[in-house]
């Protein structure tokens with residue numbers, strides 16, 4: 440094959456692949472993963488959330504530098520040597536914590552705007568307070584650009600509570616217990632609709648047991664901030680559901696069961712299941728063969 444033909448063929452191939460990816464862009468979510476070296480700054484590898492605390496420091500230091508540089512550059516105020524001292528202190532801390540990002544995660548060193556940081560320090564030293572403010576704006580852009588790519592995935596991967604090794608008891612995995620709970624809820628609904636009171640009541644008794652068993656597992660994470668599950672409201676709802684299954688109308692039964700499902704299941708899913716599911720999706724990464732097959 441001659442060279443021009445070969446090159447044209449290559450270009451065509453790239454265009455076709457590019458086209459296929461572009462056509463499917465609404466069906467795929469592309470998310471960048473943070474470098475693995477970040478893990479050492481989070482639990483369980485680290486006792487504290489060191490990375491996050493460095494970030495909190497940065498936000499406070501940016502605010503302080505903004506405050507004092509605004510004060511000093513405002514024409515209404517005469518030069519205040521106290522403010523200048525304060526500014527110096529916060530600029531030093533800001534630069535220390537900003538550069539620490541590159542030491543903690545070497546892969547992210549090149550994301551830092553070292554020029555803006557140098558300009559910030561120099562302007563502060565030379566009392567050019569308007570320039571301090573401009574350098575701060577540039578620095579903020581570097582914060583935002585990293586956050587756009589990595590903030591939410593990092594928080595989810597390293598801070599969402601992990602239920603993967605949780606179990607109700609050594610013989611009952613967490614997921615299996617969840618499936619049983621949902622079957623009991625639906626069994627109550629089916630039996631109530633079809634006029635089988637005994638089955639509805641016995642399923643409610645099973646559900647109560649299942650809910651109580653689940654409640655014993657909260658303390659494996661909630662050690663000091665104790666969660667009472669089921670609490671008073673859930674217990675009261677179970678009692679009125681039982682009453683209603685015995686003597687109430689079909690409508691009452693449906694309403695009580697719906698309330699119970701919201702209080703005892705959906706509330707917790709709203710915090711724990713969503714976060715855990717998302718974390719798992721990110722942590723496991725895409726399964727390419729499944730993606731293509733589905």
Ligand code: HEC
Pocket residue numbers: 473490491494495497498501537540547550551578579581582583585586589590591593594597598
């Ligand atoms: C190279 C990447 C990177 C840079 C640069 C960066 N951050 Fe972050 N920042 C992160 C990541 C990742 C998180 C998520 C951490 C988490 O939630 O556990 C984060 C989270 C934060 C948070 C917590 C946000 C919240 O609302 O919970 C603050 C505050 C923050 N960063 C401030 C800053 C400031 C101020 C700068 C610039 C001076 C900055 N960051 C620069 C990566 C970066």
Ligand code: HEC
Pocket residue numbers: 598599600601602605653654656657658659660661666667668707710711714
């Ligand atoms: C794997 C650990 C883990 C287990 C098990 C766990 N939690 Fe949590 N839960 C947490 C963490 C950590 C938070 C703090 C918020 C966050 O980071 O999501 C939290 C937050 C919550 C919140 C929302 C925030 C608040 O303070 O109101 C509720 C409600 C809650 N948990 C209820 C429960 C109940 C009820 C159980 C048991 C059925 C339970 N959790 C089991 C780790 C866990």
Ligand code: HEC
Pocket residue numbers: 602603613614617618620621622624650653700703704705707708711712715
């Ligand atoms: C800790 C708070 C919590 C409470 C309370 C809770 N769940 Fe769950 N549920 C979870 C978590 C976490 C998962 C994800 C488990 C997994 O994928 O391994 C889950 C998963 C499920 C699933 C999906 C199981 C599967 O096959 O993937 C069902 C169904 C379910 N829960 C039903 C219920 C019902 C019904 C109730 C109320 C009676 C309930 N859950 C109460 C946390 C909770």
